[in-house]
Amino acid sequence: MFVLKIKSEESYKAGEILQNNSLFASSIHAYYYSCLQLMLYILMKIFGKTQEDIDEESKNKSFHNWIINIFHSEFLKNDGLRATRFYTKIQKLKKYRIDADYKNVEISESKSITACNITNEILKLLQEDYLI
Amino acid sequence: MNASEFIIRTIENLTEENPYIKCVYEYDNFDLTHYVKITPKEFFDINGELFTGEEGILKEFVSRFPKEGLLFFSEDDEIELDNPIYKREGIYYQKALNSHKNVS
Numbered sequence: 001m002f003v004l005k006i007k008s009e010e011s012y013k014a015g016e017i018l019q020n021n022s023l024f025a026s027s028i029h030a031y032y033y034s035c036l037q038l039m040l041y042i043l044m045k046i047f048g049k050t051q052e053d054i055d056e057e058s059k060n061k062s063f064h065n066w067i068i069n070i071f072h073s074e075f076l077k078n079d080g081l082r083a084t085r086f087y088t089k090i091q092k093l094k095k096y097r098i099d100a101d102y103k104n105v106e107i108s109e110s111k112s113i114t115a116c117n118i119t120n121e122i123l124k125l126l127q128e129d130y131l132i
Numbered sequence: 133m134n135a136s137e138f139i140i141r142t143i144e145n146l147t148e149e150n151p152y153i154k155c156v157y158e159y160d161n162f163d164l165t166h167y168v169k170i171t172p173k174e175f176f177d178i179n180g181e182l183f184t185g186e187e188g189i190l191k192e193f194v195s196r197f198p199k200e201g202l203l204f205f206s207e208d209d210e211i212e213l214d215n216p217i218y219k220r221e222g223i224y225y226q227k228a229l230n231s232h233k234n235v236s
Contacts, residue, residue, distance in 0.1 A: 062164040065201040069194050076191065084187040087194070091165065091203040095211055098163055111210050 004041035005132070008034045012123075015116065024112035025100040031119040032097035035090060038123060039067055042130050047074075064094055075129065086125050093118045135197040136217075139166050142189055143220050150175065151222030158213040165201035169213055172232070173206040180208050 015030035043049045049057075058066045068090050075083035096115050100107050126132070133141070136159060143155040156169045170176070176183050186204060193202050205211050 061199045062201070065164055065199060068201065069198050072190070072194050080187050080191070081182075084182055084190055087190055088182060088186075088203065091201055092205060092209065092211075094163070094165070094201070095167065095203060098160070099211075102162075105212070108210075114210065 002041055002045050004037045004044065008037035008041060011037060012119065015119070019109075019112045019116065022109070024109055025107040027112045028093075028096050028100040028107060028115040031115045032093050035093065035119055035122045035126075036064070036067070038126055038132075039071055042126065042132065043067070043070070046130050046132075068094070071126075075125075078129070082125060082129070086122065089118050089122050089125075093122065135166060135193070135200050138193065138196065139168065139202070140218055143168065143218065146170070146185075147220045147222040147225075151224040152228040154221040154225045155219065156213055156216045157218040158216045163201065164199060165203065167211070167213060168202070168204050169206065169211070170204055171207055172228075173208050176206055180206060 011030045011034035015027045015034060018024075018027035018030055040054070043054060044051075068087065071090075072083050072087045075086050093115060096111060096118075099105055139157055139159075143157060147153060147155060152172075153175050154171050158167045159165075160167065170183070173180055183204065189204075190202060193200075
């Protein structure tokens with residue numbers, strides 16, 4: 001049973017609820033993790049990696065860059081443009097998440113809406129390539 | 133060559149090949165990610181997303197530095213760089229900026 005796909009859907013819904021309640025920084029956090037959880041789901045369900053594999057391979061690395069770079073390489077096998085689009089979008093959303101979580105900066109509604117749009121594009125790229 | 137040297141060499145090449153652009157570079161040590169802001173936004177495609185040559189740069193970067201990240205972005209992306217470590221303008225950047233100001 002892979003609960004990560006359900007967690008991804010729940011994080012996306014949480015992002016919408018938080019955005020609708022003007023909790024913009026937290027909404028970006030939830031949107032980013034909805035992407036990360038779907039990527040983890042694909043790693044396990046489609047690529048067949050176990051939790052132990054993931055822990056071992058990502059050890060002593062930036063976990064986020066590690067998983068993003070795996071997907072960039074996988075997208076590259078089929079379509080370089082899709083690989084570049086995926087990579088740029090997820091890096092941008094990651095930067096928004098860092099600003100939202102850790103930086104002393106206000107997060108506007110427009111940034112939350114942009115994060116939602118980027119999330120939709122990332123999820124679509126993943127769903128199209130992995131038929132999930 | 134480490135990742136920062138790779139980024140600086142890339143910026144030098146980009147600003148020589150495209151003399152009307154400016155690049156500002158910051159490295160986030162916490163996230164091991166390199167951020168490069170490129171202006172003007174017209175350097176990117178119509179969606180403001182990618183620029184010509186970005187695909188090859190990212191492919192080489194990810195292959196050489198698999199633990200790190202890289203993002204090219206423009207002024208419409210609502211991302212501020214607090215501590216840039218390197219800046220470089222193409223030789224026609226100021227001229228292009230002034231003529232753009234005069235037109236608008």
